[in-house]
Amino acid sequence: MKKLLLAASTAALTFPAFAADVVMEEPPAPMVMEVPASTGWSGVYVGLQAGYGFGDDGQVQLSPFTNPGLIGAFTPAGAAAGSSFNANGDFDDGFVGGAHIGYDHQIGNIVIGGILDVSYTDLGDEQRAFSRSPAEYVIERELDLLATLRARLGYSFANDRFLAYATGGVAYGDVDFNYRQGALSPASTVSTSGGQDSDFGYTVGGGVEMRMTQNVSFGLEYLYTNLGDNDFNANLQGGPFGGVGGAVGSNPGGTNLTGSDDDFDFHTIQAKISYRF
Incomplete structure (x- = not known):
């Protein structure tokens, strides 16, 4: 019995010292995950676009003949004195x-x-003009090729699925001029200048894109483009127009018909599909 009590007393005295030597490890602090910035729209892309363009009528203006001796002959019936044309234009x-x-x-x-x-x-x-001769004078301007180099600034939303943006930059246009005339005298000839221009201007607009898949996006874009002004000249000789062999000796250089415009501007709306690398 004495041995049992002695063993119990020894255990009681040594347990606190043993407990003091036990090291309790604290749980590790939770790891903080750094969320990277979104890069859903970053990268190179290529694609195709197609749509519709439209503009204002009457942008090309025909100037009166520079042949004072013919003004009366080319004045439309009912027009004011000194008028040469009854003109109208279409885009x-x-x-x-x-x-x-x-x-x-x-x-x-x-x-x-x-x-x-x-x-x-x-x-x-x-632009079409009609004279009392009678004759029809038409100057046509055609935009065959259009190229733009633009910056874009946009805002991504809805988990990077949509992008709305504004855009603007420089524009280049390959513009052809054509002149035609009806009811010319058989002895008359026409020479032209300014038949083709390489025009530079500006373009501004905006659009929206939607990610269809990780690599494919679809969008709609509106642009206003202004290619500046142009000038065109047609010189008519022979018959009633003067010049060599012409009937009007007071106009030895022939009759000049000029066309010009303040701005060749128009609007485009296009659908776009892009592949993003």
């Missing part, structure tokens, strides 16, 4: 479409980038 709306390549960089929800596109167009305008 030829049409197809616009081509290809594009661009690059975007995303910082948070902000997307900045640049895009180059080249499009074939079926756009143009014409």
Whole structure:
């Protein structure tokens, strides 16, 4: 019995010392995961676009003949004295479409980038004038090729599925002029200048894109484009127009018909599909 009590007393005295030597490990602190900035729209992309272009009528203006001796002969019935023409103009709306390549960089929800596109167009305008001779004078201007180099600034939303953006930059147009005339005297000839221009201007607009898949996006884009002004000249000789062999000796240089415009501007709305690398 004494041995049992002695063993119990020894155990009681040594347990606190043993317990003091036990080290309790604290649980590790929770790891903080750093969420990277979204890069859903970043990268190079290529694609196609197609749509419709339209503009205002009467952009090309025909100036009166520079032949004072013929003004009366070319004044339409009922027109004011000194008038040479009864003129009207039309803008030829049409197809616009081509290809594009661009690059975007995303910082948070902000997307900045640049895009180059080249499009074939079926756009143009014409001015028609009618004289009492009678004759019809038509100057046509056609935009065959349109290229733009633009910056883009956009905002991504809905978990990077949508992108709304504004855009603007420089525009280049390959513009052809054509002149035609009806009811010319058989002895008359026409020479023209300014038949083709390479015009530079500007373009501004905006659009929206939607990610269809990780690599494919679809969008709609509106652009206003202004290619500046143009000048065109047609010189008519022979018959009633003067010049060599002409009936009007007071006009030895022939009759000049000029066309010009303040601005060749138009609007385009296009659907776009892009593949993003």
